[in-house]
Amino acid sequence: MTLADIVAGIIFVALNAYALLGGADFGGGVWDLLATGPRKERQRELVADAIGPVWEANHVWLILALVLLFTCFPPAFARLGTLLHIPLSLVLIGIVLRGSAFTFWRYGGGGHGDVEQRQWGRVFAVASLVTPLLLGTTVGAIASGGLGDGGRGTGDGFYGTYVAPWLNPFTLSIGLFALVAFAFLAAVYLTLEARERDLAEDFRRRALGAGVALFCAAALALSLSHRYAPLIQERLIFAGWALPLHLLTALAAVTALAALWRRRWRAVRVAAAAQVSLILWGWALSQYPYVLPPDLTIAAASAPAVTLRLVLGALALGAAVLFPSLFYLFRVFKGSRPSSVVKPDRLLRMTDDG
């Protein structure tokens, strides 16, 4: 294992954390959009209270992965930026609208029942739905080898170079998979956040539904990979690590559903996070040693060793600050008294609740 492999692994860990934490924040927005039934408004409040204190910190995992990518694997970053210009720009618009709309909604004043404020809640929810879809298609484009061969893998011309790599049934199926996975994670976490039983039951039903949908989305993506991502598919079936990984993933999935069934919320959270992580690592292993299959390897894309060594040092230093801080954040808001118990800005609206 080389230095570059280690850094690539760390970048993937950051992406994994983003999927589990930031992804669930997007999933929360999906449940805001799909809020139904007599407890509709309470569901929305729960979602907003749960993600309020943490979404910005969760978002930074993506930034961290991005800066590490352009520092340590600059040719890969350059190629991603060039060929995925369109979907990444759309992802950015989604990120901007999601984040600012959420803040405008929660901090805009005028009370949460305000009609104008409610519009921001809508924008937040729709952006939360669209962004994971597009993010998923970019992952699909990488996995399918569409960014290979300097971008000529999918033909010439504007369409062939800048659109075809990320717009096909397979990449869309990965987008769908990402969306469903994020919604699944969010529903699972929310069962734990909900203090009232009826609200927890609402999200239990949603989690069960999303768990089944996740299985279908995975099956769809796998069947399409035969035609669109043969390299990945072959590795996912025939590599030495494939069978144990699939067994572990299946175990996590069954545990998550069983624990949901039996209302063991904490166990569900662990199992669901493990399930999604294992799927992500399956993707990573199946395209190793390529950053962008089928031609750009980790070794070929890697920055000089001195940069990698310094970045590893900075990572160690940064982790020493980051992990205690993150632990503190999650202990304060997600510990025995989740943030949903206390209205987040009740105190902030002390003097003027106009």
Place this chain on the structure above:
Amino acid sequence: MPDLLAARSQMGVSLAFHIVFAVIGIAMPLMMVVAERRWQVTGHAIYLDLAKRWARGTAILFAVGAVSGTVLSFELGLLWPRFMEFAGPIIGMPFSLEGFAFFTEAIFLGIYLYGWDRVSRRAHLWAGVAVAVSGAASGIFVVIANAWMNAPTGFDLVNGRAVNVDPIAAMGNAAALSQTLHMTLAAYAATGFAVAGIHAFLLLRDPANAFHRRALEIALLVGAPAAVLQPLSGDLAARHIARHQPVKLAAAEALFRTERGAPLTLGGWPDVAAGETRLALQIPYGLSLLAFHDPHAEVKGLDIVPRDEWPNVPAVHFSFQLMVALGTYLSLVSLWAGWLAWRRADLAHNRRLLWAIALATPMGFLAVEAGWMVTELGRQPWVIYGVLKTADAVTPMPGLIVPFLTFTLLYCFLGVIVCWLLYRQIIRSPEIPEWRGFYMPTDR
């Protein structure tokens, strides 16, 4: 619109938008922490209200800053893939460190905003301190990376490729100290005066309002010292660019020919075709004196490089003049306020000072924008000074006018919304009768 121009415009709009929020994100937490600390010491609820209002403003502004910063980090690859491919290994380090600083900022801001009744008072204040410190650190790391583009070092160029990469040397580039100092002070001065200006304006209408008096006091405490120190850091920056980026200085000063005992040019319109500046006021020996602290020093003019390597001289000259004029105004007002405060006069009853401060509300931010124009436009046509031209760094993707217009519209829309929300949230003064007696400084 040519693709290169569209890409530069999109980057320019994104930076011009983000820099406002980045600057506020550096200075606002400091003000909020000062207010909270005063509340803890004096026990007066007015300070708590102030801290919470500022915190609410910070929440909105930080969120918009975080997402627009995300856009920028992606745009480096979306618009300038060849620049990043070259620069990533050399100058990625400060970006990685910035990632951690940003992380710390986001974590402790979450604790600060949502933790009023969840953590102890002491822990809450320290969370605010952590936000203020990591906010300043993020800004410094990003500016170090920009300084490297102006004074590239830490690598050898062999056949267009960087070898012997030394990221530490790149971080210690010649422009890093003067630029980070100048930018950090600018952040405190611009935000301090923007907040002070708003409250000064409201005090003019309602002189007995204790809330605005206290707000003005804290905002000036943050903004005024920075504004006074800023000309000193500006001098450091000017002497740096005179030595290391002579073309930028020549464009800023509209100095077409290299000369000894160069005059300082105030105002005027640089006529690039004729190679002279019309209608300008010239102070003999002024530029040599300022740039080298020697009236007879030789200052390099635009003639040291071929014409196709000149930046847009009128734009750089105008931005530079604007920045210096606004900065001078802010430092003079600061000195005036400081002198009055030293003589224990009541600032909030001096209507002329209040008008001067109210006028300054947008000036710090205009100066920040103008300063960025100087450093970015003044480096053109290079993206990495003397190493890589901007035209060679741009993405091959066609049709860049579409994302340029899209992001411009998005940012215009967000800008309007943010102004409206701040107006609704922060400016509306609280009506609490018992606070009316809490004057400054008589009952202290």
